[in-house]
Amino acid sequence: MSALKNDRFLRALLRQPVDVTPVWMMRQAGRYLPEYRQTRARAGDFMALCKNPELACEVTLQPLDRFPLDAAILFSDILTIPDAMGLGLRFEQGEGPVFDRPVRSAADVKKLFVPDPEGELKYVMDAVRTIRRELNGRVPLIGFSGSPWTLATYMVEGGGSKDFAQVKAMMFDRPDLMHKLLDTVARSVTSYLNAQIAAGAQAVQIFDTWGGALTPRDYKEFSLRYMAQIVAGLTREAEGRRVPVILFTKGGGQWVEEMAATGCDAVGLDWTVDIGAVRRRVGAKVALQGNMDPSVLYASPARIRAEVETILASYGKGSGHVFNLGHGIHQHVAPEHAAAFVSAVHELSPKYHA
Amino acid sequence: MSALKNDRFLRALLRQPVDVTPVWMMRQAGRYLPEYRQTRARAGDFMALCKNPELACEVTLQPLDRFPLDAAILFSDILTIPDAMGLGLRFEQGEGPVFDRPVRSAADVKKLFVPDPEGELKYVMDAVRTIRRELNGRVPLIGFSGSPWTLATYMVEGGGSKDFAQVKAMMFDRPDLMHKLLDTVARSVTSYLNAQIAAGAQAVQIFDTWGGALTPRDYKEFSLRYMAQIVAGLTREAEGRRVPVILFTKGGGQWVEEMAATGCDAVGLDWTVDIGAVRRRVGAKVALQGNMDPSVLYASPARIRAEVETILASYGKGSGHVFNLGHGIHQHVAPEHAAAFVSAVHELSPKYHA
Numbered sequence: 047m048s049a050l051k052n053d054r055f056l057r058a059l060l061r062q063p064v065d066v067t068p069v070w071m072m073r074q075a076g077r078y079l080p081e082y083r084q085t086r087a088r089a090g091d092f093m094a095l096c097k098n099p100e101l102a103c104e105v106t107l108q109p110l111d112r113f114p115l116d117a118a119i120l121f122s123d124i125l126t127i128p129d130a131m132g133l134g135l136r137f138e139q140g141e142g143p144v145f146d147r148p149v150r151s152a153a154d155v156k157k158l159f160v161p162d163p164e165g166e167l168k169y170v171m172d173a174v175r176t177i178r179r180e181l182n183g184r185v186p187l188i189g190f191s192g193s194p195w196t197l198a199t200y201m202v203e204g205g206g207s208k209d210f211a212q213v214k215a216m217m218f219d220r221p222d223l224m225h226k227l228l229d230t231v232a233r234s235v236t237s238y239l240n241a242q243i244a245a246g247a248q249a250v251q252i253f254d255t256w257g258g259a260l261t262p263r264d265y266k267e268f269s270l271r272y273m274a275q276i277v278a279g280l281t282r283e284a285e286g287r288r289v290p291v292i293l294f295t296k297g298g299g300q301w302v303e304e305m306a307a308t309g310c311d312a313v314g315l316d317w318t319v320d321i322g323a324v325r326r327r328v329g330a331k332v333a334l335q336g337n338m339d340p341s342v343l344y345a346s347p348a349r350i351r352a353e354v355e356t357i358l359a360s361y362g363k364g365s366g367h368v369f370n371l372g373h374g375i376h377q378h379v380a381p382e383h384a385a386a387f388v389s390a391v392h393e394l395s396p397k398y399h400a
Numbered sequence: 401m402s403a404l405k406n407d408r409f410l411r412a413l414l415r416q417p418v419d420v421t422p423v424w425m426m427r428q429a430g431r432y433l434p435e436y437r438q439t440r441a442r443a444g445d446f447m448a449l450c451k452n453p454e455l456a457c458e459v460t461l462q463p464l465d466r467f468p469l470d471a472a473i474l475f476s477d478i479l480t481i482p483d484a485m486g487l488g489l490r491f492e493q494g495e496g497p498v499f500d501r502p503v504r505s506a507a508d509v510k511k512l513f514v515p516d517p518e519g520e521l522k523y524v525m526d527a528v529r530t531i532r533r534e535l536n537g538r539v540p541l542i543g544f545s546g547s548p549w550t551l552a553t554y555m556v557e558g559g560g561s562k563d564f565a566q567v568k569a570m571m572f573d574r575p576d577l578m579h580k581l582l583d584t585v586a587r588s589v590t591s592y593l594n595a596q597i598a599a600g601a602q603a604v605q606i607f608d609t610w611g612g613a614l615t616p617r618d619y620k621e622f623s624l625r626y627m628a629q630i631v632a633g634l635t636r637e638a639e640g641r642r643v644p645v646i647l648f649t650k651g652g653g654q655w656v657e658e659m660a661a662t663g664c665d666a667v668g669l670d671w672t673v674d675i676g677a678v679r680r681r682v683g684a685k686v687a688l689q690g691n692m693d694p695s696v697l698y699a700s701p702a703r704i705r706a707e708v709e710t711i712l713a714s715y716g717k718g719s720g721h722v723f724n725l726g727h728g729i730h731q732h733v734a735p736e737h738a739a740a741f742v743s744a745v746h747e748l749s750p751k752y753h754a
Contacts, residue, residue, distance in 0.1 A: 209694070209695050209698075209730045209732075210695055211695060211698045211730065211732060212698075214693070214695040214696070214698060214699070215695075215698040215699055218695075218696055218698070218699035218700075218703045218707070219699045219700050219703055258672065259672075260672070260693075261671045261672065261674075261693055262672070262673065262674050262677075263674070263710075264693075297651070297672065299654065300653065300654060300672075300673070317615045318612065318613075318614070318615065318616070318651065318654075319616065319654070320615075320616050320617070323616075339568070339614075339615055339618075340563070341563050341564055341565060341568040341569075341572075342568070342572055344563075344565045344566075344568060344569040344572070345568070345569055345572035345573045346572075346573050349572045349573055353572070356617075376563045376565065378565060
C-alpha cells in the first residue's frame with residue numbers, strides 16, 4: 047500500500063500534533079452532490095450502489111475531488127449486516143429501509159448468525175480494497191458500522207421508527223432475548239470491522255444513531271455495553287500504525303465519560319453540547335469529533351465561517367479535535383456551502399496549533 | 401368557582417407535602433382513546449375539535465373518567481396562536497400541520513401581531529371556562545402554550561420539519577428578524593396564557609418541543625430567553641392560590657439549571673436524564689415533572705409498574721415530583737396500559753411521602 051500523504055486525521059484522533067485541524071463530513075458522499083445523484087441513477091437503486099464496489103468507490107471519492115477533506119469514508123449503509131443475516135432489505139421510495147422479515151420472536155432471534163465478511167459481505171470488503179487502491183495514499187479511509195442497538199431498532203421494527211414500539215417492547219419485556227440479539231449483532235460488527243481493517247480501513251467509526259432514544263440506564267445496558275464489547279475485540283494496529291476507533295452516539299453528550307471509558311480513541315459529538323465543555327470533561331482521555339449543526343450549512347458562507355471559528359475557539363489550542371458536522375450533511379445543502387465549511391476549518395485553525 | 405377537591409398536583413409543583421405523587425400524562429386526551437376518536441370523528445377535523453368549546457371540554461374530561469389522574473389539561477393545539485395571526489393553518493392527512501402563508505421575509509415578520517385572546521382566540525378561553533365548570537373542582541386544570549422558538553419553527557417552515565432548514569437559516573443569517581418574530585410570539589404567548597389563567601387555568605405549561613434541536617448557545621439566545629420573558633410576564637396568583645408555571649424543553653436535560661433560573665416553578669423532563677440526578681442539581685429551586693419513556697407503555701403492566709418504581713426511587717423521598725411521561729402518550733398504546741401506569745404511581749408512591 048502506498049504511503050499516506052495526509053495523516054492529520056489519524057494524528058488528531060490520537061491527540062498527536064497537527065498543522066491544521068482535520069475535517070470531514072458525515073455522509074460527505076451523498077445526495078447533496080449532483081455527481082452522486084448521477085452515479086446512483088446509473089446504479090439503479092441505493093443497495094445496488096452499495097453492492098457495486100466500483101461505483102461505491104466512485105461516490106466515495108467524489109467529495110474528495112471537490113473539497114480538500116482530510117479523510118474518506120467508505121460508501122455503504124449501516125444495514126448491510128442485517129441484510130446479510132437474511133432479513134430481506136428493501137428501500138421503499140419515501141419510506142426508507144424496510145425489512146421483509148423483521149425479528150420479533152425467540153425463534154427469529156435464534157435464526158440470526160454472524161455473517162462472513164468475506165462471504166455475504168464480500169462486496170463491502172471489495173469496496174474497501176478498491177477505494178484504498180484508488181485513494182493511493184491521498185487521505186486515510188474510514189470504515190464503519192452501525193451500533194448493535196441502532197441495528198436492532200431496524201431489525202425489530204422492520205424499518206425506521208418514531209417511537210420504537212416493537213424494539214422497546216422487546217427490550218422491556220424480554221431483556222434476555224434483546225441481549226441475545228445484541229450479542230449476535232455485536233459479534234457480527236466486530237468481525238465486520240476487523241475485516242474492513244484487514245481490507246484497508248485505517249480508522250473505524252461506530253454510528254449509534256438511536257442510542258439517544260434511551261434512558262441513561264437503558265443506554266448503558268443495551269447500547270454502550272455492546273459498543274464496548276466491539277471496541278475490546280477490534281484489531282487496533284495495521285500497516286504499522288494504530289487504527290483509531292470513534293464512537294458516535296447522537297444525543298449522547300451526557301454520556302461521554304462512559305463512552306471514553308470503553309477504550310475508544312475518540313468520541314463523536316452532535317451539536318447539542320459545547321465541545322469545549324466536553325473537552326474539559328474528557329479531553330485527557332479521548333479525542334473529540336464534531337460538532338457543527340449541519341443546518342448551519344443552510345446559512346451564508348460568512349455565517350458558516352463564523353460558526354467554524356466559534357467551535358474552534360471553544361475546543362481551544364492543541365490537537366485532539368477532528369472537525370465534523372454533528373450529523374450527516376443534509377441533502378438540500380448547496381455544495382458551495384460545504385466548500386466554505388471545509389476551507390474555513392483549514393484557514394482558521396492554524397492558530398490553534400502554533 | 402367550586403373548591404378544589406384534589407390539589408396534589410398544585411402542591412407538588414410548589415414542593416409542599418402530598419400524600420401520594422400526583423400523576424398526569426402529556427397528550428392524555430388523545431388518539432389512544434377510542435372515545436376520543438369518536439368525538440373527533442363527530443367534530444370533523446382536528447382544528448374543528450379544538451375550536452368547539454363543548455367538544456374540547458368533552459375530550460379533556462375523557463381520560464379523567466377512565467383514570468384517577470390528578471390534573472386535567474386543556475385540549476387544544478400549540479398552533480392556535482400562529483393560526484390566529486392569520487398564517488392559514490390546515491392539517492393534512494399524514495402530513496401534519498401546514499401553514500398556507502409561512503413567515504419567510506422581513507415583510508412577513510412585520511405583519512405579525514399579538515392576537516386578542518378574547519377575540520381571535522376566544523374559543524380557547526371558552527373551552528377553559530367550560531372545562532372549569534364541568535370539572536367542578538375535581539382536579540386542577542392546566543393551561544398551555546407552545547414556546548416561542550417551537551412556534552417559530554412551524555411558522556417559518558410552514559409545517560413540521562426534520563432539519564429546520566428555513567427557520568435555522570433565518571436564525572443564523574437574520575438573527576435580528578428572528579428576534580423580532582420571537583418577541584412578537586412571546587408577547588402573544590404571555591397574553592394568551594394570562595387570559596387562560598383569567599378564564600380558570602390553575603397552572604400553565606410551556607411546551608418547547610424543539611428547543612433540543614439547538615446548540616447550547618442558540619438554545620439560550622433563541623428559546624430560553626423568550627420563555628423567561630413569558631415567565632416574567634405571567635399572572636402568578638389567581639383565586640387566592642399561586643398559579644405554578646412548568647417549562648418543558650424536550651432534550652433540555654443539560655439546561656435544567658438555566659431553566660430553573662427563569663423563575664418557573666417546575667421543569668418537565670424527558671426520559672433521557674435520570675430524575676434523581678437532576679433533583680440533586682436543582683431540586684432546591686424547582687419541582688420536577690416526568691419522566692417515564694412513553695414507550696414503556698408498550699410493555700406489560702408488570703414491567704410498567706417496575707419502571708414507575710425505579711423512577712419514584714430515583715426521585716426519592718419528599719414532595720416536588722409530578723409523575724408524567726417524558727413526552728406525549730403514543731397513539732397505539734392500549735388504554736389498559738395507561739391505567740396500569742396511573743395506578744402504579746398512586747399505589748407505589750405513599751412510602752416516599754411518609
